Amino acid sequence: QAGMVLSLFIPLVLAIWTYSSALQPSIDMTAGERERGTLEALLCLPCTRLELLLGKWVAVATITGVGVVLQICGLLFAIGYLASSSVIGLPELSVWTALLLIAAILLFAIMVVAIELALAMRSHSVKEAGSILAPMLLLIVFPALFTQVINLDGIESFWFAIPVVNILLALRELLMNRIIVEHIVIWAGTSIIYAALAAYYASRQFNREDIVTSLS
Numbered sequence: 261q262a263g264m265v266l267s268l269f270i271p272l273v274l275a276i277w278t279y280s281s282a283l284q285p286s287i288d289m290t291a292g293e294r295e296r297g298t299l300e301a302l303l304c305l306p307c308t309r310l311e312l313l314l315g316k317w318v319a320v321a322t323i324t325g326v327g328v329v330l331q332i333c334g335l336l337f338a339i340g341y342l343a344s345s346s347v348i349g350l351p352e353l354s355v356w357t358a359l360l361l362i363a364a365i366l367l368f369a370i371m372v373v374a375i376e377l378a379l380a381m382r383s384h385s386v387k388e389a390g391s392i393l394a395p396m397l398l399l400i401v402f403p404a405l406f407t408q409v410i411n412l413d414g415i416e417s418f419w420f421a422i423p424v425v426n427i428l429l430a431l432r433e434l435l436m437n438r439i440i441v442e443h444i445v446i447w448a449g450t451s452i453i454y455a456a457l458a459a460y461y462a463s464r465q466f467n468r469e470d471i472v473t474s475l476s
Contacts, residue, residue, distance in 0.1 A: 270332070271407060272404040272428075275404040276400065277331055278369050279376075282324040282372055286380045287390060289380075290377060290380040291386050294385075309466045309467055313466050321369050321370045321373040325365060354439075357439060360439065361435070364427055367427060367451045371427070371454050372400075375458045378461045380392075382465050403423075403428065406425065410429065412438070417443065420443045426446070426447040
């Protein structure tokens with residue numbers, strides 16, 4: 261019961277936290293540097309543009325992933341400390357389930373950061389990047405709300421291949437201490453594929469001179 265209650269709101273909270281935490285760093289490290297003219301200086305370094313993009317990706321994903329994991333741990337600690345009922349307390353999770361929860365959160369952060377970097381890199385200014393990425397939070401919130409009403413009993417495997425929905429459904433299953441190998445393989449594999457596609461698109465934008473060079 262405790263895991264079921266937590267699975268009804270933690271995926272939604274996590275989705276919002278992850279997207280909003282990665283928003284500003286993604287914009288600042290792409291459109292922000294382009295607008296300030298510092299991106300041109302970075303291009304003079306003895307490394308390829310793909311290596312620069314991967315460095316930004318790892319940096320933002322690490323900041324976002326670690327931050328969200330700590331926020332979730334703080335939330336769970338607060339629930340466990342303040343709750344007086346087993347219904348809203350902490351669920352009993354195995355070690356493997358806890359590790360898979362952390363892996364799912366980090367995978368989600370990697371996927372979201374890749375998408376945000378791709379769109380921010382396409383923007384010519386911080387204002388343009390903000391106007392594009394801020395409304396896209398709805399594309400995260402709506403799937404998160406949708407996953408709350410999906411019945412996990414006898415759920416079809418294809419749901420775990422849909423972007424965003426896959427990780428949020430995985431979090432719901434894991435919070436209920438359910439480890440289904442088939443589902444784990446699907447949501448982990450598809451998340452890596454989606455992140456790679458977004459990173460590839462960002463790298464294509466990163467190689468465009470009119471996108472990378474500053475307005476000056």
